[in-house]
Amino acid sequence: MQAVDDVIEQRLSSEVPLVGQVAHYIIGSGGKRVRPALLLLMCGALGCTDARRHTLAAVVEFIHTATLLHDDVVDESTLRRGRDTANQVFGNAASVLVGDFLYSRAFQMMVDCGDMRIMRVLADATNVIAEGEVLQLMNMHDAHLDEAAYLRVIRAKTAKLFEASARLAALLAGADAATEATCAEYGQAIGAAFQIVDDVLDYAGDTAELGKNLGDDLREGKVTLPVICTLRRCTPTEAALIRSAIETGGSERMDEILTIVRRCGALDEARHHARAEVERATAALQRLPSGDHETKKYRQALLQLATQLLARRS
Template sequence: MDARAHSSQEVLSTLQALVADDLKRVNQVIIDNMQSQVGLIPQLAGHIVSSGGKRLRPLLLLMSARLCGYAGDRHVPLAACVEFIHTATLLHDDVVDESELRRGKATANAVFGNKASVLVGDFLFSRAFQLMTRDGSLEVLRILSDASAVIAEGEVMQLLTSNDLETDEAAYLRVIESKTAKLFEAACQIGPVVADRPAADIEALARYGMALGVIFQLTDDLLDYSAEQAALGKTIGDDFREGKITLPVIVAHERGTAEERAFWSRTMEELDQREGDLEQAIELMRRHDAFGETLRRAETYGEIARASLQGFADGIERRTLDELISFCIARGF
């Protein structure tokens, strides 16, 4: 493991240690609320919930509450609610994308089938809304229900931009802000809301979450072309094979020659892919600095996220959230 990876892992470990007790309680709420008299539901839900995710979105909610000095209990079930929303979207995404691996494990749809995955995803969405309404806050309900609607819109937008090389960076960013960053934003907003902090603090942490979520997706899209499967936990080149138009593709296509653009049209729009095409795609991305451009865009959002934390008191919570920005960017190296 290189120094960057080691440092990044330390950041995540520090974050998890700061909220360890709360995270244990969140995990128990998740387990309790996965239960059903229909045996397939906890079996399938448990398959994906236990598949090795970082619990990053619940961690953000717990940490934002801690940053804002919250001393109650409402953040715990709400963090579980956020994880349920995330898990439900993963179940649906893997069906749409026809994915067979997630974090190195067989996806739920590969094991249990598409129908079961979609229906259990619906169950987890319903559980999330039950947890929201038990909290009793209309503002919390508004934030999380709005996020759920925007995430669904983002997934539809991604479906519409797939295989379409007319997609530009602005359209791509709208997709990832909706489908990924919106839940990061919502998780970070809940902390100051339950802590009854002023609107300026809620808005600042919303900006932080949105920027961090964009960074996370930018580096995820980069990793699809540049990481080993063991490190990434999914098959390299999935986005390429599906014809997903991500920033590395957009940059390489825009900067390419006529011959290179014809290659992108054949492989991404027509999905006429041949042996060696993925390697050629990666070479074209390197030639046109598509990876570097994607990382520079992530670093720009990193500056936005860091600026959003400036109004909060200095301490281990703020420093860890600041370091988390570097952690998310470092995933792309």
């Protein structure tokens, strides 16, 4: 990961000072680096030591960071990871344009890797992520959004980059098609689990630990799995209150809504969905080719990564 950070530092350089300022602000704001770590761990599990793995880990972090910059502008967010969002500090225009810089720098770096399959995986993933963001925008304030529509969004906007990170490791390792598909399934599953837990924390977390305001999703009109589960479980009167808040973006009765979500068992139901995704990920790990003692250590780390996602609080 230190090698990845070195690549990130080197490739953030620009003759335009504001570019580096904004990019460093968000990249240095305490992100978990889960996607780069996933790529490196999967490389280790496959016995791959290709030097390009550090560059590609930085690429997926750049793509992820670009989506954060754009998301915060679209969502009009003011707080991320316990700090003012980049758009609050530097303005919307700078955030959008530096997000564009990170996308284009990521594509320059993937071209440097000199592998058309790697380029295709990352280009396809970036396109799917953008489609997922637009789909989420179309679903805003839709109080009747169902679970299938929610899953379609998170598999595109979040799980796709996890999937691509794991798939890239298989490509670097020269793995066969079956192993590549297995790696991709692991990545997609923990990506979905990651987003579901994130959505649970929006109603169950602690603001200080979470680094953002509780209930932000509902204020923005986003219907996530905890809300979908709540609407199936609560009384008609409570459902009417929640649907009204979704449709209007009203937050006047947010404390009451948070109480309903927590009381009716919706968070436990959503966590059950996340657990099922983690089980899918661990089952995929069992199908990876058996390796030596060193590769098994990395496989164990991937197992721990999947299970720790369920326990995270921020």
